[in-house]
Every structure is written in C-alpha cells, then in structure tokens.
Amino acid sequence: MTSELRAGTLELTLGALGVVLGLSAAAVLPLLLPWTGEATLALLAMALGFLPFGTAWLLGRFRPGSSLLRPRALPVALAIALASGLLVLWLFNLYRGQVRVLNHGDEPFALWVDGKRVARVEPSSGESALAGADLTLPAGERELRVVAQSGRELFRATEVVEGGSPHLFAPASEGYCFSVERRGYGDAKDEPLDSQPLEGSNPFWRLPDGISWFTPNPEPGPFETSGGTLSCLRQKRCKN
Numbered sequence: 001m002t003s004e005l006r007a008g009t010l011e012l013t014l015g016a017l018g019v020v021l022g023l024s025a026a027a028v029l030p031l032l033l034p035w036t037g038e039a040t041l042a043l044l045a046m047a048l049g050f051l052p053f054g055t056a057w058l059l060g061r062f063r064p065g066s067s068l069l070r071p072r073a074l075p076v077a078l079a080i081a082l083a084s085g086l087l088v089l090w091l092f093n094l095y096r097g098q099v100r101v102l103n104h105g106d107e108p109f110a111l112w113v114d115g116k117r118v119a120r121v122e123p124s125s126g127e128s129a130l131a132g133a134d135l136t137l138p139a140g141e142r143e144l145r146v147v148a149q150s151g152r153e154l155f156r157a158t159e160v161v162e163g164g165s166p167h168l169f170a171p172a173s174e175g176y177c178f179s180v181e182r183r184g185y186g187d188a189k190d191e192p193l194d195s196q197p198l199e200g201s202n203p204f205w206r207l208p209d210g211i212s213w214f215t216p217n218p219e220p221g222p223f224e225t226s227g228g229t230l231s232c233l234r235q236k237r238c239k240n
Helices: 003-032 038-058 073-095
Strands: 096-103 109-113 116-121 133-138 140-148 153-161 166-172 176-185 194-197 204-206 228-237
Touching (some): 003 038, 096 116, 133 140
Antiparallel strands (some): 109 116, 176 194
C-alpha cells in the first residue's frame, strides 16, 4: 500500500470517527447535561468531533515530515468540529421549552426547578405582555417548587416541559381564568372569534406554538388577502 493510499485511508477513518463522535455529542449532550449552557455544550461537541484527529496527532501519527501528514487533514478536522458545534446551537432550543411564570398572589415567590432557584417572581394582576417571568427550561420531567417570600411552600409537583413549546405556569392564580383566543385574517377574517379556556386544576399548561402573551389580536384589516390565524393568551377573573 502506497503512503498516499495509507494517508487517505487514515483520514477517512478519522473523519468518520469524528463525525460519529461530534454529531452524537451534539444530539445527546443537551439531554445528559440539561442545565449546561449552549456555548459550553457546543465546545464539548467540537472537542469530541476533533478528538480522533487530535489523538492521532498526539500519538505521533501526523509527525512533521511524515508521509501521512497531508495539509488537508487539519481543515477536515476543523470542519467536522465546527459542524458539531453548529448542530448544538441549532438543536439547543429543541431541548428547551419557554415557560411564562405568573404570580397573582400578594407577595413575591421563588421558583425552584430540580433543586435550583431559577427566578423570583413579583406579584402582578393586570393583563400585561410583560407580566411574570419568562424562563427557558430544559425539556423533560422537572420538579417545580414554589416558595413564598415568607418561607411557606405554595406548590410542589413534577411537570413535563416539552422542547420547543411555550408553557404557562400560574401556581398562585386562584380566582383567575385563562383562555387561548384565536382570530382569523384574510380569507378567514369572517370566521367568529374563537376562545378556548385552559382546562384543569393543575396550574401548568402547554400552549399552542406562536402564541402571544396577553396582547389582544388586532382587528382584521381591509386590505389583507392571505389567510391565517393568530393566537393570544388572555386572562380574566373567573365568574364563579
């Protein structure tokens, strides 16, 4: 076997190992390390993608002057590492869910998730797009614990956060009712306004994608021609 063929075979083998390690890390690390930031995860995936080439270099397989050392090996290794890191950044939000936390009580409370204090939520009663705390939490089963400023535990439960989806968590909202309001536009503007209440006694809900927070949908304009539907979350005092 010629040195050129050996070099090509080695590069192909290392490249395949780098792709497997880097892309697998990009897909699995956000699940194994749910509380780790995306920059750290991207660096870890890049390091694993580069690992086969780096190991070969450390073992002296790519010694200066060796016939196995070819200039294109380093760009290939860097490209695999970069692709692994970019994949983490692309997938990161799929492993996270948006959670809006509301506090309609009389005092601030602290939210603990999986034993970590993640937010202090001030009381708010008005329907405002800025009400509450807007959090991004790892997907999967999460232990939620709400503790009032006085130290009294208000809520504790295990809830499922769905990746890439918005959620509402309102643990101190007795007397308030929530609904999803949908309005059609364009070809669907003559359809009646649809309002669906959020059902159940559990104060944790998964909401439709693309929902706006407590901002009424605008009235249909006279010049809209394409169809579409907008959804928004509304709140009001319960009738009973």
